Amino acid sequence: MKKLLINAEQIITVDSNGSNFMRGRDMQDIGMLESHAILVEDGKIKDIIPNSIINKIKADQKIDLSGKIILPGLIDCHTHSVFSGSRADEFKMKLSGLTYEEIAKKGGGIAKTVDAVRETSFDELLKLSLNRVRYFIEQGITSLEIKSGYGLSFYDEIKMLQVINSLKSIKIEIIPTFLGAHTFPKEYKNDREKYLQILNDELIPFIIKNKLAVFCDAFLEKTAFNKNEVESVFEHAEKFGLKKRLHADQFNSLGGIGLAIQSNCKSVDHLEVINDIDIENISRSELVAVLLPGVSFTLKYNYAPARKLIEQNAIVSLASDFNPGSSPIANISMIMALAAVNMGMTSEEIISAFTINAAKALDISAVKGSIELNKDADFAIFDCMNYDEIIYTMSKNLNVMTISKGEIIYQNQRIK
């Protein structure tokens, strides 16, 4: 089946010329085309055609996108979208001046969501999560990473990963990440070795055997895992064939960048307190720096130094980090606005960050993240004349159509 997307005001290709990522100042070059159409066949981008020869192309279906613009399907490469319960009370505490670490010490934070998830059935968790994924699709998301990490026991981590895998029934790319090393559960606070053993000897082998995750993630932080513990988890992940990524440099700089480069991580996420030497190191590597401005906004905390990273030539991505505590924000347009206003990123850099570089962070950029020949026909269609509007409208959803592998999965405010 051949489909032709015609009459769009702009096509933002984010064409990486085959490199499948954009580094530093190249992020500015998002490849804007006017007076072109896109030919889709068998779920793939078959051709990008100037309007002057469009009449020669035969297609089974023509989709008229007058007054609209086409972007590659957006990619949120860092979310904790499977959870239950609310942490609105903590939000209040934060606003009254308590820090994330102080709240964690009071039994709040991740531990509170762990209790809630453990008490929630698979079916209920799936129902809650489906609604959240639908909200992402409405905004033009066609690839979505989701982490476990609120179970922190064999049973509950597997339950979370099974929920994440069940979300694949929805027609977008779901990338499951195992985050058993999110923090130590209260029952193993005084026996960290034992919990590490559960992660390394029980969970990782089971996850691989049952194909439940693509990535293994860890939280390197004073209140979570130390460097030796992360290394131990990563060694097992490597041995069993899980790809790696790391939460690092959020509150303390504990050598996470070096560890991520050494361990061949695909991304290192947060970086609110990254130092200049590590900015240089990351910029010389193929590690993607995933920045999470929703967290800084919610916690009234430092923003990661996006400008320094871009100027030093790093591969920079953005993500929502959607989670019930430090970033209860699943609104991509709002995250984009925060990156623009508080991190000084340009519209073009933000678009590169949410498309090709997010795909690179998830190691799917050979088939996703840009409008290039033979890649998956994943598109977000925005009801505006210029891409600057997407960021400028701050939290208004301008996406009116989401196309995944050539199929319209969302249109006219309805998920198909």
Ligand SMILES: [Zn+2]
């Ligand atoms: Zn996170």
